[in-house]
Amino acid sequence: MASDHLDVLIVGAGLSGIGAAHHIQSAFPHRTYAILESRAALGGTWDLFRYPGVRSDSDMQTLGYRFRPWTQAKSLADGPSILQYVKDTAAEAGIDRHIRYGHRVTAASWSTKDALWTVEAEHDGQAVRLTARLLYVCTGYYHYDGGYSPAFPGIERFGGKVIHPQQWPEDLDYAGKNVVVIGSGATAVTLVPAMADKAGHVTMLQRSPTYIISQPGVDKVALRLRRLLGNRLGYAAARWKNVAVSTLLYQLSQRRPNVIRKIIRNATVKLLPPGYDVDTHFRPRYNPWDQRLCLVPDGDLFRAIRHGKASVATDEIAEFTDSTVKLRSGAELPADIVVTATGLRLLVFGGIRFTVDEREIKLPETMAYKGLMLSGMPNFVYTIGYTNASWTLKADLVSEFTVRLLKHMDANGFRQVAPVNNDPGIAERPLLDFQAGYVQRSVHEFPRAGSRRPWQLGMSYANDVLLLRHGRIDDGTLRFG
Structure with missing residues (x-):
């Protein structure tokens, strides 16, 4: 099984994955990166859902990328228009040439000795292995293979569709x-x-x-x-x-x-x-x-x-x-x-199995740092958007923070970074503090949040702008090596 080495490996070619690639490529034009996408097309949600009238439930001034204005008149845009916007963003920057379709990531293993992630994926029935300095997961949080359908009494008798x-x-x-x-x-x-x-x-x-x-x-x-x-x-x-x-x-x-x-x-x-x-x-x-x-x-x-x-x-x-x-x-x-239309099934990080130095990582035993990194998982970033606002508002900020983090590491000669929780006074909280049924059914499978910063998944864009776009990188919680 041949290996392929990259500086940054992004998982998921949806709205947040394409945005992440744009930020990484713009800030580090000489770094190598690739996007692994399990499906045969980019766009994520906006390519998957094809039901009548599919559209955004966030306005496009905030669902659009910060770096690429939405210029159409519609505020609540239809799915095909949003998909075209994502495709155009990828094509104009040449990001689409970095996407490897039909690659379902199954496992990711970190080696502290090598300061490297080894990522395993399936492609056309074959195992593929890649290595990367930074693993950036943009898979969203729901299950692409199927939604949630309760067991309705007598539904097998129904003669319609x-x-x-x-x-x-x-x-x-x-x-x-x-x-x-x-x-x-x-x-x-x-x-x-x-x-x-x-x-x-x-x-x-x-x-x-x-x-x-x-x-x-x-x-x-x-x-x-x-x-x-x-x-x-x-x-x-x-x-x-x-x-x-x-x-x-x-x-x-x-x-x-x-x-x-x-x-x-x-x-x-x-x-x-x-x-x-x-x-x-x-x-x-x-x-x-x-x-x-x-x-x-x-x-x-x-x-x-x-x-x-x-x-x-x-x-x-x-x-x-x-x-x-x-x-x-x-x-x-x-x-x-x-x-x-009974809801979604959630799937944390696309179902990837993680190990760090041959130790299996159980995600509910990790704690989320600023809603974008996990305790005990070096050189790992993920995107989870807001539940009370547009997903892309948070996705853009995560990308901006990641660029700042990498520049800080470059300037100081660091090869790895991980958040460490040494505060015994931090109490655990659910990562997604949201009462929707689809969240409550699966939130126990997610990493945990903490009772105070920086271990909280912020739900205020204005606060996150200060924290992620302008806050200190070397804040005492991140450990560099």
Whole structure:
């Protein structure tokens, strides 16, 4: 098995992997790097998901890269447009020439003696081995092979089609059909209005409601700023404007949840037909931002309900029959197609097995340093984005920190670095402090966070700008050698 040596090895050619490559390549043009991608195409999420209406649930002023302005008018962009943006970013910088497709990384072993990672991957049924000075994991945190589908009583009796959005068939014909979408998260609220125009009727079946906010599909302020300041400065100004608005909403949700709950309810009432039972179908049991808010462009979900093309049922499934979904209340929903928009399965770092000096690393026994490195794992960086804001905001900062870290090591002649937790007063916390079901099902498999800095996964972009873009590298927690 031949080996291939690189300075930096990036795992994952999605939004964060392409961004990481751009930062590394720009800062260190003479360093060698490669991106290993398990699938046959770049783009990650935006290439995988093909369901009707697939789009961002973050505005593109913040989901776009800091270094490459988003210039289209749409603020909540469709999946194909985002995929093209990622492809164009890779092509323009020549990053696409560094991607090795069909390489699924299975194991990574660190040698302190050699200051080197040895990475094993599978490609076309063959084992491939590479070595690298820095391992940079950009795999996201969900399972690409399949989503989460609960065991519904009697579903084997159902005579129609059952589809999970993560495996959407290209040839699905739903024209004139009765469609039941099970779920109330971002995928469900995207699917329902997207399918409503062609389907006979679409019902969103939810056990409990989610906070849903209508947002203009076009950010007129962003367009105005770009006209006044040019693409680059206008984009930066719009980015900070949107960061400020989302941060304010998040902070008010944490401190004055009843105020935000009332504001969202009043806005929802205005978008629905008179007399609509808002409190049954659009009043969640939890406070705003205990789970992620769902954004809908120009109120498209509410418009589909107003026009009678879609409806919401808030109930629990009793069982499936051959042609209906029977609910606990006794009601039955006729269905030709059932879409199980029931969430994701999480997978930590793509399922890679890690060892350090021949000792197996159990990820829940490690602690996350600044949300981008792990205790006891040298020359290792990963990207996990925000749960309360755009993923790319954090991905860009992780890349910027990594560049600063490597420059510090170069300047001081260091070959390796790892965070070390020597503070007995640090208490363990879940890495992802988020109440969504898909997180709660798997958070025990993740590394842990700590009770104070620098062992916390920050959820404030403004704070992280100070910490990661401008904070000290040699902070006493990182150990260099």
